[in-house]
Amino acid sequence: MSEQLDEIGREQATLDRLYGRLDGLRAEARAQLSRMRLARVGGHHQNRSERDAFAQLYEDQLARLESAEENLCFGRLDLDDSPEPVYIGRIGLSDEHRQQLLMDWRAPASEPFYQATPASPGNVVRRRHLTTRQRRVTALEDDVLNLENLSEEQRARLSGEGALMAALQERRTGRMGDIVATIQAEQDRIIRLPREGTVVVQGGPGTGKTAVALHRAAYLLFRHREQIAKSGVLLIGPSLVFLRYIEKVLPSLGETGAVPMTPGQLYPGIDATVRDEPAAAALKGDLAMVRVLRRAVELRQRVPEETQVLHVHQQDLALTPGMVRQARERARRSGEPHNAARVGFVKTLLKQLGQQLAERLGTTDPAELPGLIDDVRRSRDARVALNLAWMPLTPQGLLRDLWSKPHRLAEAAAGILHADLSPLERPKDAAWTVEDVPLLDELAELLGEGPEQSGRSAVSSEEREYAAHVAEMTGVSEYVDADQLAARWAAEGPSTSLAERAAEDREWTYGHMIVDEAQDLSPMQLRALYRRVPSKSATLVGDLAQTSRANGARNWADILRPHLGNRFEAHELTVSYRTPAQIMELANRLLTAHFPELSVPRGVREGDWAPQFRRVPDTAAALSEVPAAAAAELDLLPGGRLAVIADGSLADEVLQRLRADDATGGRTAGVRGSIDAEIAVLTPVEAKGLEFDSVIVVEPRRIAPSAASGTAGGNGGRPSGATGIGDLYVALTRPTQRLVILGSGGSAIDEFTG
Ligand SMILES: Nc1ncnc2c1ncn2[C@@H]1O[C@H](COP(=O)(O)OP(=O)(O)OP(=O)(O)O)[C@@H](O)[C@H]1O
Numbered sequence: 001m002s003e004q005l006d007e008i009g010r011e012q013a014t015l016d017r018l019y020g021r022l023d024g025l026r027a028e029a030r031a032q033l034s035r036m037r038l039a040r041v042g043g044h045h046q047n048r049s050e051r052d053a054f055a056q057l058y059e060d061q062l063a064r065l066e067s068a069e070e071n072l073c074f075g076r077l078d079l080d081d082s083p084e085p086v087y088i089g090r091i092g093l094s095d096e097h098r099q100q101l102l103m104d105w106r107a108p109a110s111e112p113f114y115q116a117t118p119a120s121p122g123n124v125v126r127r128r129h130l131t132t133r134q135r136r137v138t139a140l141e142d143d144v145l146n147l148e149n150l151s152e153e154q155r156a157r158l159s160g161e162g163a164l165m166a167a168l169q170e171r172r173t174g175r176m177g178d179i180v181a182t183i184q185a186e187q188d189r190i191i192r193l194p195r196e197g198t199v200v201v202q203g204g205p206g207t208g209k210t211a212v213a214l215h216r217a218a219y220l221l222f223r224h225r226e227q228i229a230k231s232g233v234l235l236i237g238p239s240l241v242f243l244r245y246i247e248k249v250l251p252s253l254g255e256t257g258a259v260p261m262t263p264g265q266l267y268p269g270i271d272a273t274v275r276d277e278p279a280a281a282a283l284k285g286d287l288a289m290v291r292v293l294r295r296a297v298e299l300r301q302r303v304p305e306e307t308q309v310l311h312v313h314q315q316d317l318a319l320t321p322g323m324v325r326q327a328r329e330r331a332r333r334s335g336e337p338h339n340a341a342r343v344g345f346v347k348t349l350l351k352q353l354g355q356q357l358a359e360r361l362g363t364t365d366p367a368e369l370p371g372l373i374d375d376v377r378r379s380r381d382a383r384v385a386l387n388l389a390w391m392p393l394t395p396q397g398l399l400r401d402l403w404s405k406p407h408r409l410a411e412a413a414a415g416i417l418h419a420d421l422s423p424l425e426r427p428k429d430a431a432w433t434v435e436d437v438p439l440l441d442e443l444a445e446l447l448g449e450g451p452e453q454s455g456r457s458a459v460s461s462e463e464r465e466y467a468a469h470v471a472e473m474t475g476v477s478e479y480v481d482a483d484q485l486a487a488r489w490a491a492e493g494p495s496t497s498l499a500e501r502a503a504e505d506r507e508w509t510y511g512h513m514i515v516d517e518a519q520d521l522s523p524m525q526l527r528a529l530y531r532r533v534p535s536k537s538a539t540l541v542g543d544l545a546q547t548s549r550a551n552g553a554r555n556w557a558d559i560l561r562p563h564l565g566n567r568f569e570a571h572e573l574t575v576s577y578r579t580p581a582q583i584m585e586l587a588n589r590l591l592t593a594h595f596p597e598l599s600v601p602r603g604v605r606e607g608d609w610a611p612q613f614r615r616v617p618d619t620a621a622a623l624s625e626v627p628a629a630a631a632a633e634l635d636l637l638p639g640g641r642l643a644v645i646a647d648g649s650l651a652d653e654v655l656q657r658l659r660a661d662d663a664t665g666g667r668t669a670g671v672r673g674s675i676d677a678e679i680a681v682l683t684p685v686e687a688k689g690l691e692f693d694s695v696i697v698v699e700p701r702r703i704a705p706s707a708a709s710g711t712a713g714g715n716g717g718r719p720s721g722a723t724g725i726g727d728l729y730v731a732l733t734r735p736t737q738r739l740v741i742l743g744s745g746g747s748a749i750d751e752f753t754g
Pocket residue numbers: 164167168177178179182183184187203204205206207208209210211212543546577578688689690691733
């Protein structure tokens with residue numbers, strides 16, 4: 001014991017040295033930054049942009065140093081070929097003489113800390129985990145990888161605390177934390193894969209997919225800072241609640257270069273949260289929509305059936321179907337998007353009409369032609385006729401039209417979509433849905449810049465010059481042009497971060513893309529996402545077993561083929577760190593019964609509690625029991641977090657009950673879908689990716705009915721069979737400690753509850 005204390009004392013001395021250096025570097029960075037800020041006042045544009053760039057550099061540096069406070073150093077490697085141990089931490093630190101004091105966890109030299117095993121120890125003799133709290137070493141844990149090379153003295157000082165188990169047993173805070181100190185070897189191998197190409201990571205619930213994805217983002221930003229930090233990492237998560245849940249992980253790793261977004265936010269200016277019903281979602285997500293939309297645009301390039309007579313200067317000019325057809329073919333051949341190609345179309349016809357006008361007026365002087373063309377252009381008749389033939393369009397306008405006018409949609413989809421299109425119908429003023437977003441994006445590609453966007457580049461030459469300079473200096477000139485940058489600044493001022501600007505620019509291209517819950521994305525969503533990473537450098541993580549979409553594919557090759565062919569690398573995570581083995585086993589039995597081809601993870605630890613089943617007579621009884629059951633859970637796990645998961649409208653009723661009842665002792669639930677209160681009330685889809693100490697699943701029949709119960713029992717009229725299995729699997733696998741199932745029978749889980 002006293003050996004252990006001595007050892008802790010020795011490590012404390014090292015830790016003190018490291019924190020001392022950290023404090024020194026922070027003070028330096030702060031001083032540099034305030035010098036820059038002082039100098040920034042006044043000055044010429046060019047000097048100012050240089051100072052802006054440097055100030056940004058110091059700000060980033062300071063953010064990195066500030067974020068490293070908690071758990072600055074968490075590991076130590078003793079190597080057989082070096083007398084000095086290597087300390088591993090959140091960031092790298094060296095002393096005034098450039099002597100390395102602390103190795104960044106992402107550096108190649110830190111790799112053995114995560115990778116070495118007794119079977120292949122490499123040059124590692126001992127790996128030590130240091131547990132620290134507020135600058136104090138509280139525990140040590142040693143893995144001896146090569147006992148023979150350990151001295152007598154070192155052998156005497158071995159210790160073990162189970163850093164991983166300790167991390168896993170901790171009470172949840174409602175926000176995800178980083179796992180740098182305890183990344184496991186199978187996770188580490190994925191985190192450190194090269195940046196090129198697409199990596200897909202399949203893993204069951206709680207296997208650390210989200211953690212791996214976020215640490216990989218941090219790793220790539222560290223290792224390829226030059227290339228990636230400038231363009232940013234696009235980070236796609238399923239919902240705003242999920243993005244809130246993970247928001248602290250990257251900053252805690254000192255990284256600010258990620259641009260978090262939900263699929264509903266991909267199109268600038270739109271923040272869609274409403275989801276379509278499954279039938280509409282399936283149609284909108286189908287890649288056939290690419291052809292439907294292309295056709296819808298082509299149908300707006302119209303040839304009149306008869307010759308139109310245009311009155312200009314008391315003359316009658318003839319616009320024949322042949323003239324329009326020819327001009328249309330020519331404009332289409334240009335390959336430009338609709339709004340840009342329209343310029344050529346209009347020009348061709350105006351020229352021909354101008355020539356007609358010259359003939360009618362008997363004018364032969366070619367110098368007068370431009371004036372006559374201009375007269376035609378200004379005439380009401382010509383404007384109306386040309387607009388009718390080729391109207392400037394916006395993505396929003398065209399899509400609203402398709403959804404609200406069934407004949408327009410039928411015309412565009414003829415011969416392409418053979419399904420019933422009525423689920424797509426809706427009023428013109430309906431809100432945009434998440435599923436509309438990739439379609440708007442597709443239309444923006446087909447239409448190009450519309451009339452309302454082109455106005456934004458009205459900026460002065462001085463502003464443009466300044467923007468060009470900054471774009472050049474920050475390395476984004478490949479991605480945005482100076483006009484765009486300057487126009488945006490004209491509206492907001494140049495203080496927004498590069499990440500924010502990227503989020504506002506539909507044509508921004510990112511250095512890497514991370515997608516969580518990728519199994520739920522439709523082909524159209526993936527297409528829109530890959531448009532933002534032409535390099536296809538991406539990490540997609542997901543679990544085929546947790547698929548919500550009615551027609552979701554159950555293998556990654558099918559999901560990715562349309563976008564990547566077979567050019568992707570697949571990896572699998574096999575151990576569930578979140579869910580206790582007893583609960584995992586129950587969930588896995590349900591899944592395997594319906595999808596025997598899918599692999600399931602094993603739980604890494606036994607929990608203290610078996611899953612509990614409370615049978616009630618009906619849904620009303622289940623609802624009345626919720627408050628008392630919730631109170632009991634919170635009493636069992638003081639300071640813990642609880643989720644009550646129920647399907648659709650039942651979740652609203654659950655929330656009302658919890659609010660109305662004081663059985664929970666004032667620990668009332670927050671708003672629906674929020675994770676800030678002690679009790680969160682969620683649907684399975686909202687619960688995706690989240691975790692709680694305890695989970696109560698209310699009336700599982702409404703999430704996944706048993707095959708025998710068919711469509712009866714208010715399951716929203718969905719067919720029986722494998723319906724909702726993915727969602728129920730999600731609900732069952734959220735707890736880190738306890739699971740309670742409160743139901744009246746008729747659910748797919750019932751046969752496993754005996
Ligand atoms: N190596 C590790 N060390 C400590 N904790 C870990 C480790 N790996 C995963 N965890 C913890 O396990 C839990 C589950 O991780 P995560 O949410 O990343 O899993 P997931 O695979 O994304 O799950 P789901 O499919 O349910 O979304 C988290 O609390 C995470 O911090």
